[in-house]
Amino acid sequence: MKKLGVAVVGTGSWGKNHARVYSELPSTELIAICDVNVERAKAIAGLYGVKAYTDSSRMLKNMEIEAVSVCTWSTHLAKEALKALRAEKNVLVEKPMATNTKQAEKLRETAEQNNLVLTVGFLMRFIPGLQSIRDAVENKKIGELVCANAKRVSQWPERIGDVGVVKDTAIHDIDVMRFISKRDPITVYAKMGSMKHRKFEDYAHIMLTYEGGESAFIESNWLTPYKTRTLTVTGSDAIMRLDYITQDLWIEQQKESVQPRIPFQEPLKCELQHFAECVLEKKKPLITGEDGIKALEIAQAAVQSSAKNKAIQMKR
Ligand SMILES: NC(=O)c1ccc[n+]([C@@H]2O[C@H](COP(=O)([O-])OP(=O)(O)OC[C@H]3O[C@@H](n4cnc5c(N)ncnc54)[C@H](O)[C@@H]3O)[C@@H](O)[C@H]2O)c1
Numbered sequence: 001m002k003k004l005g006v007a008v009v010g011t012g013s014w015g016k017n018h019a020r021v022y023s024e025l026p027s028t029e030l031i032a033i034c035d036v037n038v039e040r041a042k043a044i045a046g047l048y049g050v051k052a053y054t055d056s057s058r059m060l061k062n063m064e065i066e067a068v069s070v071c072t073w074s075t076h077l078a079k080e081a082l083k084a085l086r087a088e089k090n091v092l093v094e095k096p097m098a099t100n101t102k103q104a105e106k107l108r109e110t111a112e113q114n115n116l117v118l119t120v121g122f123l124m125r126f127i128p129g130l131q132s133i134r135d136a137v138e139n140k141k142i143g144e145l146v147c148a149n150a151k152r153v154s155q156w157p158e159r160i161g162d163v164g165v166v167k168d169t170a171i172h173d174i175d176v177m178r179f180i181s182k183r184d185p186i187t188v189y190a191k192m193g194s195m196k197h198r199k200f201e202d203y204a205h206i207m208l209t210y211e212g213g214e215s216a217f218i219e220s221n222w223l224t225p226y227k228t229r230t231l232t233v234t235g236s237d238a239i240m241r242l243d244y245i246t247q248d249l250w251i252e253q254q255k256e257s258v259q260p261r262i263p264f265q266e267p268l269k270c271e272l273q274h275f276a277e278c279v280l281e282k283k284k285p286l287i288t289g290e291d292g293i294k295a296l297e298i299a300q301a302a303v304q305s306s307a308k309n310k311a312i313q314m315k316r
Pocket of ligand 1: 010015034073
């Protein structure tokens, strides 16, 4: 079987996992990595016996590289993803994809023009329990969808200084709401503020409302001393609860509560395997550039809503 030649740009806390998984997957071959921090670049490249670069433009000249994961600081994602697309590489760009929708649209356009796969690192979609929730919502196994509640709170990882908690953290749940409802909200209302972060918001409460009367509530912060990542979806007949950390799923009704046994899977492995498959088999990815743009639009509306203290009506 032909292996896909891949590279990683940005090998910090998260990108180093992309490098590890690519080195483990049978369908991919890690060719090189790039990090502006020379010690880090050498250390990670050394682990896998691949070439280290500090300048992605030089690395992208390597014709063996067909696909690239972009895992730099959030404010560098769009610039690095655009470089890779212009060098004819298929791209998985980490969330939040870009810092604004204009940059994100440029990525989608460039990928389309060059006929390349572009996908965004919305990792939650690869957690089996979330896929079960989406199926249950679609097939009305919990009755009519009423609301969904997401909580993603923990201490501020201080290395994140270039975006706030909405674009860094809540964006996962914004995408999750789009994924399970298969719809976009009609209004976005949010309250957010900053307790410790000097430049950006470090807590946010976001409410999304939908045409059919359903609603979603997202709580995220970098203030809670422990880490919680959960989702509760309420239907007219049952509720489903997911703990993203343990991947435990519960389905609760008045008379009984069941916990389906779903084997634990490393979501990053599933995500990168899917990306490689899409490139090798020329398939449309589960998460498209459009999904990235839509999530950013909602995140931007949340920031705007809090600043203006009013609900933002979304364009249809
Ligand atoms: N999908 C997920 O679940 C998930 C989880 C964690 C982080 N992320 C995303 O991954 C990205 C990286 O996060 P992190 O926690 O690893 O940050 P980090 O600060 O630990 O690492 C970023 C690395 O990128 C390097 N870098 C920055 N700009 C660069 C450039 N232009 N070229 C090459 N290298 C560059 C830095 O030197 C650093 O080593 C962020 O965008 C974050 O939102 C996604």
